[in-house]
Amino acid sequence: MFIVARFFAGVGSWGFLAVTPTFTTELAPPALRGFFVGMNGVNIALGYALASYMGMAFYFAKDPALQWRGPLGLALVWPLMMLVVMFFIPESPRWLLLKGKVDKAQEIVYKLHKIKNDPDQEFARGEFYQMQKQAELDRTLDPGWVAMFSKPSYRKRTALAMGFAFIGQSTAVLVINNYGPTLYKALGYGTKDQLALQCGWITVGIIFNFVGASLMDRIGRRPLMIFGVAACCVTLIIEAAMVANFAAAGTNKAGLGVGVAAFYCFLAVYSVGIDVAGVVFYGELFPNHIRAKGVCLSVATIALTDLVYLQATATAFANIGWKFYLVFIIISGLGAILMFLVLPETKGIPIEEMAKIFGDTEDIMVYAEDIHVDHNTHELVVAAHGDKSGEGLTHVATHQGLTPNMEKELAATRIEHA
Structure with missing residues (x-):
């Protein structure tokens, strides 16, 4: 016994x-x-x-x-x-995203990672955006x-x-x-x-x-x-x-x-x-x-x-x-x-960027340092990685998606790898 x-x-x-x-x-x-x-x-x-x-x-x-x-x-x-x-x-938001449950994952991230002196929730929105875009690629990879x-x-x-x-x-x-x-x-x-x-x-x-x-x-x-x-x-x-x-x-x-x-x-x-x-x-x-x-x-x-x-x-x-x-x-x-x-x-x-220390930079959809909030429009702004001029900034239409043109460009760059 x-x-x-x-x-x-x-x-x-x-x-x-x-x-x-x-x-x-x-x-x-x-x-x-x-x-x-x-x-x-x-x-x-x-x-x-x-x-x-x-x-x-x-x-x-x-x-x-x-x-x-x-x-x-x-x-x-x-x-x-x-x-x-x-x-x-709560459930892991990254697991929820891998299962396609975007709204529930967003709710958890915004609730847990809200910062008192950040009225636009810049950190939580940027973090969730990176999670979401990475999950879209991760779902196509062999687990x-x-x-x-x-x-x-x-x-x-x-x-x-x-x-x-x-x-x-x-x-x-x-x-x-x-x-x-x-x-x-x-x-x-x-x-x-x-x-x-x-x-x-x-x-x-x-x-x-x-x-x-x-x-x-x-x-x-x-x-x-x-x-x-x-x-x-x-x-x-x-x-x-x-x-x-x-x-x-x-x-x-x-x-x-x-x-x-x-x-x-x-x-x-x-x-x-x-x-x-x-x-x-x-x-x-x-x-x-x-x-x-x-x-x-x-x-x-x-x-x-x-x-x-x-x-x-x-x-x-x-x-x-x-x-x-x-x-x-x-x-x-x-x-x-x-x-x-x-x-x-x-x-x-x-953890969405951990691949870079192992040489898998093609597996990184978005870098956290490239995500910001435009405080005039309160929209997320995503820069092309490595662009310091500000000319490559692209506004994100919603908290959850890219503008149609940027979505197509990212899809084109990822489709062969995926």
């Missing part, structure tokens, strides 16, 4: 983990996308923390059955809350799985997302999380202290996920991601050294304390650079018509990588002890170098 229950819980939680970054990416404005999507990481850490806190709390329950039934019962609250929330959250690996630019995006997902989990984060009490036991701590240290450890994740989400739109994704992987490698080296030299004897309290501190520092740098930045990166990397599949592959890579490591951990620690850390040290060390060489910066780029 427990295994069957875990199957359904796993389907729901991992599916939710794939859906939420996609959804948040498609709702967030470009300049704040890192923060809003990064809040997924903050709340995932919060969920882990609540589970740890409840595990600690029910440890003191006198009834043995309550010790494990209590936390499982509390876990029922959150899915029920989500079912209620579902009635109030299948084969395209993700057959088209060179899509293949590069897929490799970047899956590669970083693998490297991020190869820092041993889930090994430390799931085997935390066992690892603290190896450092000489009793059951109560093991649970307390685990609670403290996961609390670090909440704080530093928020730090990462707050920094990402200022300093970018790339620096945080590279820093996160490299810093995890350094903390693992320290941890391996402490365990190798002091765990067996258990007499050097300072050395064992440094081992605990290394775990805490590990989660701090992991949260800032991998947990929160990775979630943002997976969501914004792919074009609209294959974003869900791209995020799905990223999350599946995380799950598969965790599965392999977690199945091997108990046997590995029993047979080679601290040397198991060398696997993660080597992969994360080499991964930091690889990420330095290949990771692009995606900060502040509208």
